[in-house]
Amino acid sequence: MEEQNLELKNIEQKEYDDLVNKVKPKPPVLKNCIWAFVVGGLICTLAQFIQNYFMGLGMSRQDAASYTSIIMIFLAALATGLGVYDELGKRAGAGSIVPITGFANAIVASAMEFKREGYIFGVGARIFSVAGPTLVFGFAVAFFIGLLKVFINS
Amino acid sequence: MPGKKRGKQTVVFHNPPVITSSASIVGPDEGKGPFGSYFDQVLPDYMFGEKTWEKAESKMLREAVKLAINKANLKEDDIEVILAGDLLNQTISANYAARDLSLPLLGLYGACSTMAESLLLGAMLVDGGFFSKVVAATSSHHHTAERQFRFPTEQGVQPTVTTQWTATAAGAVVLQSEGSGPRITAATVGKVVDMGQKDMSNMGSAMAPAAVDTIKAHLDDLKRSPDYYDLILTGDLGKIGKAIAEELFVVKGIVPKPFYNDCGVLLYDENQDVNAGGSGCGCAACMLCGPLLKKMQEGSLKKLLLVATGALMSPTSMFQGESIPCVAHAVAVEMN
Structure with a gap:
């Protein structure tokens, strides 16, 4: 009896799901893709200009890339602080999340958000509340790749 | 009595x-x-x-x-x-x-x-x-x-x-207990309804069945037809939840249209950047305490059924894979 009820409930929920999917408007995928492409592309183009400028000053490619990252992170942090980056992200989606600037935005936004709970239990404890998973799994993958490299080389 | x-x-x-x-x-x-x-x-x-x-x-x-x-x-x-x-x-x-x-x-x-x-x-x-x-x-x-x-x-x-x-x-x-103004004549306590929805960014769809369940219970319990009310108003289903509720009304055999609306749809203009509409406790609260009760005082609205809808999950329960349980309570407000 109980099993039967559960099955009925499942069917009911499945039917309801179908109704929701029928009524729900389709997301504007093309528009979102264009926004993401253009904004993501512009962020990368800006970074490329900065990198070329530093290389023009005689820096090595690697040094120039590091300085470029630092500048991009600064710009994203500034834009977050000024309340511009979230407006951009609303439209650009992945276009502004995937570049390094999105990572900076996630950290600065958390820091701003939790500042009111103080520097220790607010900013300190919560600053990586969004970016944390990226760091944890980034470290984990780096560790295993490193391990792999040691074995392959030996 | x-x-x-x-x-x-x-x-x-x-x-x-x-x-x-x-x-x-x-x-x-x-x-x-x-x-x-x-x-x-x-x-x-x-x-x-x-x-x-x-x-x-x-x-x-x-x-x-x-x-x-x-x-x-x-x-x-x-x-x-x-x-x-x-x-x-x-x-x-x-x-x-x-x-x-x-x-x-x-x-x-x-x-x-x-x-x-x-x-x-x-x-x-x-x-x-x-x-x-x-x-x-x-x-x-x-x-x-x-x-x-x-x-x-x-x-x-x-x-x-x-x-x-x-x-x-x-x-x-x-x-x-005494005074002049609109009166609360009846109320229905809602059941917690969960249709297995898990999308935190689509609360209207999760809450619509609870709203319809309570409206149906209210009308059945009082043996009333929907057109007893000048307006049946849900709390914050938003555009999508409202559209789903309208479909569910048909399934349940209650047709409150054209006297049905939703506070989440009414609160904002079409061109305000709010996607599917408003939500939150304040959505139904400010609509009731602002425009609706004023319209009742003026006499342009006589019988209102307010059905405020709530999604009862927490971020913790969502991360643990639970679906969204929802509730709706109905309050009949009448002006004689």
């Missing part, structure tokens, strides 16, 4: 409590909406002169309660109990507002259904003869809700077409 219970979930009031006054305070975006001029106060910003959003929300609730008491020509001391709640953990907005008012508080949590829940319980307390002057109030704030349930507000997250905008709004009513 027959008892006050009707059917399974509904009560009627023998001495229907009177809404002697109401007050609403809303945020800047709600003020720009089509009903902006109906609210008592529109805030120029989200801080309300406070240091944190949480303090701002609590102040909105407190000031709305004060204003409602004032408009009823009462003193704060005259109020015997406040029934209030909000969306924040441990309902801090209500707790701190009641602390500052130093009035007895019964704190409630019905998520966005709190306005109907507090009205329903307040009406029971007044009609039951326990108290004669009660305040029912609730609030929500866009930024406090956003940071508790979703992401930091400055993070660049793309909303989906189904995302709703938590209203920054507070509403309060004074309920009295």
Whole structure:
């Protein structure tokens, strides 16, 4: 009896799901893709200009890339602080999340958000509340790749 | 005299409590909406002169309660109990507002259904003869809700077409055993309904079945047809939830159209950037305490069924893979 009820409930929920999917408007995928492409592309183009400028000053490619990252992170942090980056992200989606600037935005936004709970239990404890998973799994993958490299080389 | 219970979930009031006054305070975006001029106060910003959003929300609730008491020509001391709640953990907005008012508080949590829940319980307390002057109030704030349930507000997250905008709004009513004004004549306590929806950015779809379930129970229990009411109004289903509710009405054989609408759809203009519409406790609260009760006072609206809807999940339960349980309470407000 109980099993039967559960099955009925499942069917009911499945039917309801179908109704929701029928009524729900389709997301504007093309528009979102264009926004993401253009904004993501512009962020990368800006970074490329900065990198070329530093290389023009005689820096090595690697040094120039590091300085470029630092500048991009600064710009994203500034834009977050000024309340511009979230407006951009609303439209650009992945276009502004995937570049390094999105990572900076996630950290600065958390820091701003939790500042009111103080520097220790607010900013300190919560600053990586969004970016944390990226760091944890980034470290984990780096560790295993490193391990792999040691074995392959030996 | 027959008892006050009707059917399974509904009560009627023998001495229907009177809404002697109401007050609403809303945020800047709600003020720009089509009903902006109906609210008592529109805030120029989200801080309300406070240091944190949480303090701002609590102040909105407190000031709305004060204003409602004032408009009823009462003193704060005259109020015997406040029934209030909000969306924040441990309902801090209500707790701190009641602390500052130093009035007895019964704190409630019905998520966005709190306005109907507090009205329903307040009406029971007044009609039951326990108290004669009660305040029912609730609030929500866009930024406090956003940071508790979703992401930091400055993070660049793309909303989906189904995302709703938590209203920054507070509403309060004074309920009295005597006086003039619209009366609460009946109320239905809603069941918790869960149709297995798990999308936190599509709350309207999760809540629509609860709203329809309560409306059906209300009409069945009182043996009423939907056109008894001039308007059946759900709390915050938004555009998508409303469209689904309309489909479900047909399935259940109740057709309240064209007298059916939703506060989340009404609160904002088409061109305001709120995706599927408004949500939050304040959504139903400010619409009731602002435009609706004013229209009832003017006589252009006589019989209203307010069905405030609430999604009862928490971020923890969502991360643990649970679906969204929802509730809706109905309150019939009539003006003779």
